[in-house]
Amino acid sequence: MVINLITFASILHKQASIRNSHEVILTELEKYFTVNFINYKDIDKLSPDDFSIIFIATGGVERLVIQHFESLPRPTILLADGMQNSLAAALEISSWLRGRGMKSEILHGELPETIKRIFVLHSNFMAQHRLFGMRIGVMGTPSNWLVASNVDYLLAKRRWGIEYTDVSLDRIYEYYGQITDEEVGEACASLAEKALACREASPEDMIKAVRLYRAIKRIVEEERLSAITLSCFRLIDQTGTTGCLALALLNDDGIIAGCEGDLQSVFTMLAVKVLTGKNSFMANPSMINARTNEIILAHCTIGIAQTEQFIIRNHFETESGIGIQGILPTGDVTIVKCGNESLDEYYLSTGALVENTNYINMCRTQVRIKMNSPADYFLKTPLGNHHIMLHGNYEDILEEFLQANACKRIE
Numbered sequence: 118m119v120i121n122l123i124t125f126a127s128i129l130h131k132q133a134s135i136r137n138s139h140e141v142i143l144t145e146l147e148k149y150f151t152v153n154f155i156n157y158k159d160i161d162k163l164s165p166d167d168f169s170i171i172f173i174a175t176g177g178v179e180r181l182v183i184q185h186f187e188s189l190p191r192p193t194i195l196l197a198d199g200m201q202n203s204l205a206a207a208l209e210i211s212s213w214l215r216g217r218g219m220k221s222e223i224l225h226g227e228l229p230e231t232i233k234r235i236f237v238l239h240s241n242f243m244a245q246h247r248l249f250g251m252r253i254g255v256m257g258t259p260s261n262w263l264v265a266s267n268v269d270y271l272l273a274k275r276r277w278g279i280e281y282t283d284v285s286l287d288r289i290y291e292y293y294g295q296i297t298d299e300e301v302g303e304a305c306a307s308l309a310e311k312a313l314a315c316r317e318a319s320p321e322d323m324i325k326a327v328r329l330y331r332a333i334k335r336i337v338e339e340e341r342l343s344a345i346t347l348s349c350f351r352l353i354d355q356t357g358t359t360g361c362l363a364l365a366l367l368n369d370d371g372i373i374a375g376c377e378g379d380l381q382s383v384f385t386m387l388a389v390k391v392l393t394g395k396n397s398f399m400a401n402p403s404m405i406n407a408r409t410n411e412i413i414l415a416h417c418t419i420g421i422a423q424t425e426q427f428i429i430r431n432h433f434e435t436e437s438g439i440g441i442q443g444i445l446p447t448g449d450v451t452i453v454k455c456g457n458e459s460l461d462e463y464y465l466s467t468g469a470l471v472e473n474t475n476y477i478n479m480c481r482t483q484v485r486i487k488m489n490s491p492a493d494y495f496l497k498t499p500l501g502n503h504h505i506m507l508h509g510n511y512e513d514i515l516e517e518f519l520q521a522n523a524c525k526r527i528e
Contacts, residue, residue: 118239119151121167122196123160125182126174135174142198145228150235157181160188168242170194170224170235176202179209192220192521194238199225220523240392240514241521247391249278254340256284256333257348258378268380272459276522279387281380284336286348290355292332301327309429311421317431318439322358326439329356330363337372344373346383350435359438361418368396368420375399375503376418382503385455389507392518396420397507398445403479407493411471414506415480419443423508433480442481444473449510450486455524456500462525464500466490467512490528498527 126135136143146152155163163169169190171182182189193214197207207223214221222238224231270281305323309315329352337345345367349360360376367374373390375383382399389397400414417432417440424443432440450470456462472485486506519526 118149118236119153119168120146120235120239121153121155121163121169122146122172123155123157123163123169123190124172124174125157125178127177138200139174139198142196142228142231145232146235149232157185160185163190165190166246168239170196173197173203173207173210174201176206178206179213182210183213186217189214189219192222194222194224196224196231220521237517238521241518244388244391244518245278245522248388250280251278251343251387252280252282252341253380253383253387254284254337254342254345255281255378255380256289256336256345257286257351267458268384268460269458273384276459276461277384279384282340282342284340284345286351286355288336289329289332289352292335293328293356296328296331298324298328301331311427312429313426313444315429317436318429322431322437322439323362323429325356325358326362327366329358329360330366333360333363333367334370334372337367342372344375344383344387346375346378346380348378349376353435353437357437359417359432359435359440361432361441362439364418365420365441369422376416377503379501379503381456381460381501382454382505384460385453385505388455388518389453389505389511389515392514393507393509393511395507395509395511396423397505398423398443398482398484399503399505400482400484401480401502402495402499402504403476403483405492405495407491407496410488410490410492412486412488412492412495413474413476413479413483414486414504415476415483417441417480417482419445419482428481430481440481442475445470445482445484446508447471448508451507451509451511451515452486452488452504453507453515454500454504455519456527461523462500462527463515463519464494464504464527465512465515465519466494467510470506470508494528500527 195207197203211221347360364374400416403415404413426444428442430440468486468488474483
């Protein structure tokens with residue numbers, strides 16, 4: 118891991134004396150990182166893709182730093198060990214930066230904690246840069262009932278660097294019509310063999326669902342999409358199938374795929390994947406018990422790789438197409454949702470998946486979660502319907518990243 122240490126020092130101090138004055142902290146940094154020492158005069162030569170820290174080596178550099186305001190890395194991380202009045206200068210600079218709306222943090226204190234913090238900040242930096250330029254395909258339009266799940270494309274791009282791009286359903290229909298039953302027969306048989314059982318769905322349903330998956334996958338490759346959200350219900354009249362299986366298989370392929378044209382949820386799933394490397398489950402909170410802090414999450418699709426076993430079903434609401442009833446492992450889970458039109462609010466909690474339920478009047482994949490925080494959030498201040506669940510406790514990682522991007526936590 119490489120750190121560019123952009124050094125600001127008073128002209129009264131020579132380079133050799135700077136190294137001697139800060140020998141302890143610089144030696145410790147070099148144990149863990151490859152450190153490039155960059156003179157502040159060369160700051161313009163660095164790329165935004167370079168992870169850089171501002172090293173305040175002496176006092177008296179406050180005005181020198183603000184003269185380079187436009188070239189400072191964002192967010193601006195200031196390292197000051199306190200020698201040569203460096204901490205005093207860092208405090209003044211940080212206050213000036215924050216007064217102008219810039220995110221700023223000072224690294225100072227015990228060396229082991231400083232090193233740990235740098236690793237966290239580097240992880241956030243890399244996640245932000247991986248998100249930058251990613252393209253989310255909006256296939257169709259959001260479902261009519263998702264009245265609180267819109268995203269302003271321009272604001273999302275400014276904040277996160279992601280690009281939402283609209284894709285006509287007509288293009289899916291065109292590609293779907295070009296795929297023959299024979300082309301997908303072998304894939305259908307292979308998937309059916311892996312299932313624990315196959316219930317309401319017919320072989321013809323399976324063929325249609327896999328044809329749809331192939332059509333969407335072709336568009337994903339042509340448009341270089343990192344994620345898609347699909348207006349599932351609008352497909353049924355033209356294709357005779359739902360998108361549940363297609364979304365499951367796309368998630369298994371590493372392409373983040375969400376339902377119902379929900380723009381906020383697909384971004385949440387994408388951010389989760391970038392930060393943790395894990396796929397997630399987009400679901401409806403279908404039952405909430407505020408007294409016991411338990412919720413049931415349910416939906417008709419989930420990436421098959423996230424399940425221990427799966428049953429091939431039909432889609433719950435329409436009783437058509439292919440739905441997936443996933444049997445998920447018990448244990449720790451994280452629930453998260455990014456909301457608001459500019460994706461600057463979020464809900465985040467942890468819990469334990471304690472049971473796979475099988476209610477006949479809910480979507481096919483169902484899990485009961487014992488929450489570690491009050492479940493009445495869902496009744497009092499919910500960020501819309503869909504929420505995102507992933508296995509494991511990732512609260513600290515997600516919290517750090519979202520706070521670093523000036524998002525507001527909703528409790």
